Amino acid sequence: MAMSVIWTGMVAVSVVYGLWAGNGPAVAAAAMEGAAAAVELCITMAGVTCLWMGVMEVMKRAGLAGKLSRLLRPLLGLLYPDCKGDKETMDDISANVSANLLGLGNAATPLGIRAARRLAGKSSGVASDSLCMLVVCNTASIQLIPTTVAAVRLAAGCKTPFDILPAVWLASGVSVCVGVLAAKIMARVWRKRK
Amino acid sequence: MMELIFQMVVPLTIAAVALYAMGKRVDVYDALTQGAGEGLGVMVKIIPAMVGLLTAVYMLRASGVLEALGTLLAPLLTKMGVPPETVGLLLVRPVSGNAALGVGTELIQTYGPDSTVGRTAAVMLGSTETTFYTIAVYFGSAGVKKTRYAVPAALCADVAAFLAAAWAVRVVFG
Numbered sequence: 001m002a003m004s005v006i007w008t009g010m011v012a013v014s015v016v017y018g019l020w021a022g023n024g025p026a027v028a029a030a031a032m033e034g035a036a037a038a039v040e041l042c043i044t045m046a047g048v049t050c051l052w053m054g055v056m057e058v059m060k061r062a063g064l065a066g067k068l069s070r071l072l073r074p075l076l077g078l079l080y081p082d083c084k085g086d087k088e089t090m091d092d093i094s095a096n097v098s099a100n101l102l103g104l105g106n107a108a109t110p111l112g113i114r115a116a117r118r119l120a121g122k123s124s125g126v127a128s129d130s131l132c133m134l135v136v137c138n139t140a141s142i143q144l145i146p147t148t149v150a151a152v153r154l155a156a157g158c159k160t161p162f163d164i165l166p167a168v169w170l171a172s173g174v175s176v177c178v179g180v181l182a183a184k185i186m187a188r189v190w191r192k193r194k
Numbered sequence: 195m196m197e198l199i200f201q202m203v204v205p206l207t208i209a210a211v212a213l214y215a216m217g218k219r220v221d222v223y224d225a226l227t228q229g230a231g232e233g234l235g236v237m238v239k240i241i242p243a244m245v246g247l248l249t250a251v252y253m254l255r256a257s258g259v260l261e262a263l264g265t266l267l268a269p270l271l272t273k274m275g276v277p278p279e280t281v282g283l284l285l286v287r288p289v290s291g292n293a294a295l296g297v298g299t300e301l302i303q304t305y306g307p308d309s310t311v312g313r314t315a316a317v318m319l320g321s322t323e324t325t326f327y328t329i330a331v332y333f334g335s336a337g338v339k340k341t342r343y344a345v346p347a348a349l350c351a352d353v354a355a356f357l358a359a360a361w362a363v364r365v366v367f368g
Contacts, residue, residue, distance in 0.1 A: 116332045156302045
C-alpha cells in the first residue's frame with residue numbers, strides 16, 4: 001500500500017504543481033519519456049544482471065558462496081533471524097552484502113534479487129521481516145570505497161579524492177544503524193497492529 | 195595506479211571465481227549460462243515496476259516541484275547544520291541515481307571539491323542509494339505487493355544519512 005500512496009502522490013503533485021507553475025506541457029512529455037526510459041534502463045541492465053547471476057551460480061557450485069556466508073554468519077544471523085537455518089538464502093544475502101561492500105552495485109542488485117525472490121517465495125505477496133530488512137539494508141549504502149564520487153572529485157581538480165572516506169564511513173554507518181533499528185522497531189509495531 | 199585497481203575489480207573478481215571453480219572441477223560455463231538465464235526472467239519481471247516508478251519520477255522532476263520544496267526546506271536544513279546548497283541533491287537522491295550524480299557533480303564543480311559544500315555533497319552521494327529504485331527492483335522482482343514498513347524504514351535511513359553526512363564532514367575536516 002505504501003508504494004501506491006507514494007506513487008499516486010507523486011503523480012498528482014506533479015500534475016497539480018506543474019499546471020500551477022506553467023510546466024504542464026513538460027510534465028506531459030516527461031510521463032511518456034519516463035515510461036520509455038524505464039524499459040531502456042531494464043534492457044541496459046539486463047546484460048550485467050544476467051552476467052552476475054551467472055557468476056553467482058558458478059560461485060555457488062564451487063562452494064565459494066558458502067564460505068562467504070560462513071564468514072558473515074555471526075552478523076547476518078542477527079539481522080535475519082528467520083533465515084538462520086536456510087543455507088541457500090543466507091548464501092545469497094552474504095554475496096549481496098559482499099558485493100555492496102566492494103562497491104559492485106551492478107553485482108549487488110542481481111544477487112540481492114536472488115535472495116529477495118527466495119524470501120518472498122515463503123510468504124505470498126507480503127513482505128516478511130527478513131525481506132524488509134534486506135531492502136532497507138540495500139537502500140542504505142554500505143559501500144567501503146565510493147569510486148564514482150571519488151572520480152567526480154578527481155575530475156573537479158581534487159588532489160586527494162579519497163580523503164572523504166572516513167566521513168563516508170561515518171555517515172554510512174549511522175545510516176545503516178538507523179535503518180536497521182527503524183526496521184526492527186517497525187517490525188514490532190506492525191505485528192501489534194494486526 | 196589506484197584508478198586501474200578500481201577499474202580491474204570486476205574482471206579480476208570474475209576471473210578469480212572462474213579459476214577457483216575450475217579447480218573445484220565445476221562445469222563453469224554451464225553454471226554461468228544457467229544463472230544468466232534466470233537473470234533474464236528477473237529483468238522481465240522488473241520492467242512493470244520500473245515503468246511505474248520512472249514515469250512518476252520524470253513527471254515530478256519536470257513539474258519543478260522539487261526546486262520549490264528545496265527553497266522551502268533550506269532554512270530548516272541550515273538550522274540542522276546541513277549546507278542549504280545541498281537541498282536539491284537531498285530531494286533527488288532517493289528517486290534518481292543519475293539525476294543525483296548530476297546535481298552532486300555540479301555542486302562539487304561549482305563550490306570546489308575541497309569546500310564544505312563540495313565535501314558534504316560527495317559524502318551524501320557516497321553514503322546513500324537510490325532508495326525508490328531499489329525498492330521497486332526488489333519488490334518488483336519478488337512479486338511482493340504488500341511492502342509493509344520497508345518504505346518508511348528506508349526513508350529513515352536516508353534522512354539519517356543526509357544529516358550524518360553534514361555532521362561527518364564537520365567532524366573529519368573540522
